[in-house]
Amino acid sequence: MSDRIIFDNVSKFYGDVLGVNRVNLSIPPGITSLVGPNGSGKTTLMNLMTGLIRPTRGSIQILGMTIDDPENLFRVVGYSSQFDSFPKGLSGYEFIYSYLLLYGFDRAQADEFAWRAIDRVGLREAAQRKVGGYSKGMRQRIRLAQAIAHNPRVLILDEPLNGLDPLVRAETIALFRSFAGEGCHVILSSHVLHEVDIISDQVILMSAGYVVAEGNIQSVRNEIQDQPMQILIRCKQPSELAARFFEEDDVVEVRLHHDRAGLLVKTTNPTRFYRSMNHLARTGVGLESVAPVDDDVNSVYEYLIGEEGSR
Amino acid sequence: MAVYKRSYRGYSGALTPAWSRFLVLYRFARRTMFRSRFQTGFFTLCFFFPLLCLLGIYANAHLSAFSFLTKRSGPLLKMDGSFFYIFTSVQCTLAFLLTAFLGPGLVSPDLANGALTLYLCRPLARTEYVLGKLSVLVITLSWITWVPGAVLFFTQSAMEKGWMAANFNLLIGVLVGSFLWILVLSLLSLALSAWVKWRVVAGALLLAVFFMGGGFGNAINAVLQTQQGYLIDIARLISIVEVSFFRDGTPQPFSPLEASLALLAIAGCCLWLLMRKVRPNEVIE
Amino acid sequence: MNLLRWQQVLGVIRLEIRKTFFAKRGFWIYLLALAPVGLFLLHTIIEIQLRHMGRTRDASIGQMSFIYAGIFQFFYLRLAIFFGCLGIFMNLFRGEMLDKSLHFYLLTPMRREVLLVGKYLAGLIAASVIFSISTALQLAAVLAQFDSATISHFLYQSHGLSQIASYLGVTILACLGYGSVFLAAGMLFRNPIIPAAVVLVWEAANPVLPSILKKISVIYYLKSLCPVSIPVDPGMPSLLALLVSNAEPVAGYLAVTGLLLLSALILVASMKRVRRLEINYTTE
Numbered sequence: 030m031s032d033r034i035i036f037d038n039v040s041k042f043y044g045d046v047l048g049v050n051r052v053n054l055s056i057p058p059g060i061t062s063l064v065g066p067n068g069s070g071k072t073t074l075m076n077l078m079t080g081l082i083r084p085t086r087g088s089i090q091i092l093g094m095t096i097d098d099p100e101n102l103f104r105v106v107g108y109s110s111q112f113d114s115f116p117k118g119l120s121g122y123e124f125i126y127s128y129l130l131l132y133g134f135d136r137a138q139a140d141e142f143a144w145r146a147i148d149r150v151g152l153r154e155a156a157q158r159k160v161g162g163y164s165k166g167m168r169q170r171i172r173l174a175q176a177i178a179h180n181p182r183v184l185i186l187d188e189p190l191n192g193l194d195p196l197v198r199a200e201t202i203a204l205f206r207s208f209a210g211e212g213c214h215v216i217l218s219s220h221v222l223h224e225v226d227i228i229s230d231q232v233i234l235m236s237a238g239y240v241v242a243e244g245n246i247q248s249v250r251n252e253i254q255d256q257p258m259q260i261l262i263r264c265k266q267p268s269e270l271a272a273r274f275f276e277e278d279d280v281v282e283v284r285l286h287h288d289r290a291g292l293l294v295k296t297t298n299p300t301r302f303y304r305s306m307n308h309l310a311r312t313g314v315g316l317e318s319v320a321p322v323d324d325d326v327n328s329v330y331e332y333l334i335g336e337e338g339s340r
Numbered sequence: 341m342a343v344y345k346r347s348y349r350g351y352s353g354a355l356t357p358a359w360s361r362f363l364v365l366y367r368f369a370r371r372t373m374f375r376s377r378f379q380t381g382f383f384t385l386c387f388f389f390p391l392l393c394l395l396g397i398y399a400n401a402h403l404s405a406f407s408f409l410t411k412r413s414g415p416l417l418k419m420d421g422s423f424f425y426i427f428t429s430v431q432c433t434l435a436f437l438l439t440a441f442l443g444p445g446l447v448s449p450d451l452a453n454g455a456l457t458l459y460l461c462r463p464l465a466r467t468e469y470v471l472g473k474l475s476v477l478v479i480t481l482s483w484i485t486w487v488p489g490a491v492l493f494f495t496q497s498a499m500e501k502g503w504m505a506a507n508f509n510l511l512i513g514v515l516v517g518s519f520l521w522i523l524v525l526s527l528l529s530l531a532l533s534a535w536v537k538w539r540v541v542a543g544a545l546l547l548a549v550f551f552m553g554g555g556f557g558n559a560i561n562a563v564l565q566t567q568q569g570y571l572i573d574i575a576r577l578i579s580i581v582e583v584s585f586f587r588d589g590t591p592q593p594f595s596p597l598e599a600s601l602a603l604l605a606i607a608g609c610c611l612w613l614l615m616r617k618v619r620p621n622e623v624i625e
Numbered sequence: 626m627n628l629l630r631w632q633q634v635l636g637v638i639r640l641e642i643r644k645t646f647f648a649k650r651g652f653w654i655y656l657l658a659l660a661p662v663g664l665f666l667l668h669t670i671i672e673i674q675l676r677h678m679g680r681t682r683d684a685s686i687g688q689m690s691f692i693y694a695g696i697f698q699f700f701y702l703r704l705a706i707f708f709g710c711l712g713i714f715m716n717l718f719r720g721e722m723l724d725k726s727l728h729f730y731l732l733t734p735m736r737r738e739v740l741l742v743g744k745y746l747a748g749l750i751a752a753s754v755i756f757s758i759s760t761a762l763q764l765a766a767v768l769a770q771f772d773s774a775t776i777s778h779f780l781y782q783s784h785g786l787s788q789i790a791s792y793l794g795v796t797i798l799a800c801l802g803y804g805s806v807f808l809a810a811g812m813l814f815r816n817p818i819i820p821a822a823v824v825l826v827w828e829a830a831n832p833v834l835p836s837i838l839k840k841i842s843v844i845y846y847l848k849s850l851c852p853v854s855i856p857v858d859p860g861m862p863s864l865l866a867l868l869v870s871n872a873e874p875v876a877g878y879l880a881v882t883g884l885l886l887l888s889a890l891i892l893v894a895s896m897k898r899v900r901r902l903e904i905n906y907t908t909e
Contacts, residue, residue: 043905081728081904103734112906114725117644130636131733133629175729378819440818536650540719541712543818545653547825548708555704556660559696563668 039087048073063218065235107181122156146178165192250324257295265315365472390488401499421586443529444542460620477526486518513585527610534617567593637743645751658759665766694853710803719811752800791852802843805888846884
């Protein structure tokens with residue numbers, strides 16, 4: 030059985046409106062973040078993965094299963110959607126327990142799984158209260174508990190960190206990590222780019238219904254060749270080093286760092302640049318550190334999606 | 341100390357006069373209404389029968405041109421109370437159906453989505469909000485009920501000298517019947533949609549109130565051997581009022597005044613319910 | 626159906642029953658069901674009062690059963706149960722779409738057809754319980770004005786018991802038939818009021834439909850099963866009376882089979898639709 034989530038030339042149109050177009054993806058286990066501006070197709074992609082909507086064209090396979098096979102698919106898939114709504118009149122515990130019974134678990138098992146999930150999101154005290162009375166953060170957590178209650182191998186989470194306070198945010202991120210550590214897929218969407226940066230093993234950047242980039246963020250950054258890479262060099266004699274850099278063909282810009290203890294260099298050929306840095310290090314310019322500053326999600330997002338994302 | 345750049349400037353242009361501010365809601369609702377092809381189609385269809393009647397009046401007045409068709413010397417149509425009664429009944433039925441499609445979508449989405457506060461945080465009072473929403477139905481339904489009715493009346497008056505003076509009560513019948521019908525229909529549909537806050541159920545309830553009212557009214561009459569059951573049959577009450585203008589001597593269970601009072605009482609109840617539900621606060625349970 | 630699917634059907638029923646019986650939104654359905662009970666109770670109280678005062682309208686049990694048959698066929702079946710089922714069954718899918726909670730079901734390892742069956746059965750149980758209790762209470766209210774000897778004679782020697790059983794059976798079959806129609810309408814149409822109005826007109830026009838078309842309506846089968854038949858209104862306009870085609874009433878077993886078949890066909894069509902159902906709450 031495949032361990033990948035595969036989108037094969039998937040398109041989804043809502044009438045005349047484009048949802049996503051010609052998406053080809055093969056998502057490995059680990060934490061994968063969907064990043065893109067509002068309306069870029071992140072939720073559409075998640076809804077397609079879970080069969081809540083059907084592709085207009087193409088096919089989707091989740092660990093070798095199709096979305097037309099709910100009986101097997103949802104034993105391994107858990108989805109916490111962005112719909113902030115719940116069946117009326119249920120408490121947090123009843124909400125999880127009642128739906129667990131639909132998995133075929135007996136009452137004792139469903140009860141055990143429900144409490145375990147509730148404990149994992151830290152909602153034991155509020156579990157017997159009606160969900161209607163929960164705060165936004167609590168509703169977010171109970172949805173997460175419902176998604177993980179049956180021990181899925183694929184966890185799909187639409188904006189899972191929205192409305193969580195910093196402490197719970199950290200705990201939730203740790204929870205995602207533990208899932209990914211067990212070899213599960215955790216696919217999440219988020220607007221908070223620095224969080225995406227911290228937690229993701231790979232990202233899928235989306236814009237206007239198209240996948241504009243996918244994979245490990247550093248690899249993605251290396252692929253963006255029309256934007257010179259920015260490298261921060263900490264050294265004792267920055268002005269002397271700057272003069273040397275101007276002799277390099279691939280260096281297009283050198284700026285003195287605002288604390289005057291380093292240089293910000295833009296290069297069109299990072300590999301060659303790092304090689305020449307090795308050579309420079311031996312000449313006694315007092316190099317302290319060399320680190321890229323724009324191979325994070327934020328920069329990649331800025332380069333690939335740019336102003337469109339901020340609209 | 342922080343220095344903020346002030347880029348925001350409040351609107352300083354001309355404002356809609358306070359007395360006609362409620363019509364802003366009408367303008368927006370009209371745009372939404374005609375976005376639906378079904379509703380636009382149905383609204384257009386509502387003019388088919390008045391047009392047919394207008395042609396009938398024209399043909400009636402120019403009978404000589406059509407004598408080869410009829411081979412008779414008398415008028416094609418008798419322009420009397422029955423003609424206007426049938427016209428009003430058909431148009432009122434269409435108005436009912438149009439209200440069932442349009443009415444529930446006016447208030448319920450605002451209440452269900454907590455959008456009422458967005459209206460009321462502007463210089464718009466609760467009464468103006470209700471008036472604005474009511475005006476959507478009143479104006480739309482007027483176009484298909486008393487407006488074409490009046491056009492037919494005046495067209496016939498222009499065609500036949502002395503007819504207007506002899507039949508002025510027919511115009512009053514068209515106006516009173518249509519006004520009462522529009523008032524009750526509009527208030528009922530707004531009240532029901534404010535109560536259930538769900539467009540679809542409100543539409544179903546409107547159908548239920550009319551059909552169930554008629555059905556249960558008849559059941560009351562049959563079981564209790566009375567005629568008081570008609571008091572909850574809105575269509576029957578309207579018909580009593582209309583018949584008093586259009587057809588003389590038809591025996592009715594109530595006088596037109598009693599029927600009108602019953603209709604006004606129903607409208608009053610609806611208004612009370614509507615005002616109770618249209619409040620700028622939300623109870624989270 | 627395997628054991629898991631039965632468990633799933635029961636799970637859905639458990640969740641839905643609770644929502645259907647205790648939803649504030651469904652309060653008016655109780656009103657619909659209980660209105661005729663109140664009416665017959667009022668009549669009984671008036672009759673008893675009149676008897677105490679020495680004045681009597683001499684309504685025999687036969688007359689009352691005839692009046693009841695009329696109310697049952699023309700008001701209770703065609704309007705009360707019709708609109709009650711509209712409220713209950715339409716809510717099953719369309720209501721959850723509006724509440725934005727249907728996706729929770731679609732994310733469980735359950736075939737959508739199983740969900741449909743579970744929801745339909747839950748609606749059927751709720752509608753049958755509410756309207757059967759109302760039917761029983763109405764009959765009790767009608768009979769309450771007579772003395773025990775008259776009642777026992779009616780029940781045991783004048784087919785009273787079989788009549789009561791027939792009324793209860795017809796009530797449940799009405800819920801079954803109308804339920805399937807409105808479940809399908811709730812799934813097929815974003816605004817099920819339009820099809821509901823069409824069905825209402827179709828059912829009301831049943832007497833004037835050609836014999837073949839009569840069979841594609843719920844009321845046709847239900848009418849055949851009613852224990853007391855009501856003749857065509859002699860006051861009906863002559864033109865309309867000409868149109869009324871009196872199709873032969875079908876035998877009981879055929880009527881039940883026909884109704885079950887009709888409902889099954891509608892449910893099968895709904896199953897085809899539910900497989901393609903998409904969650905798009907924004908258009909609600």
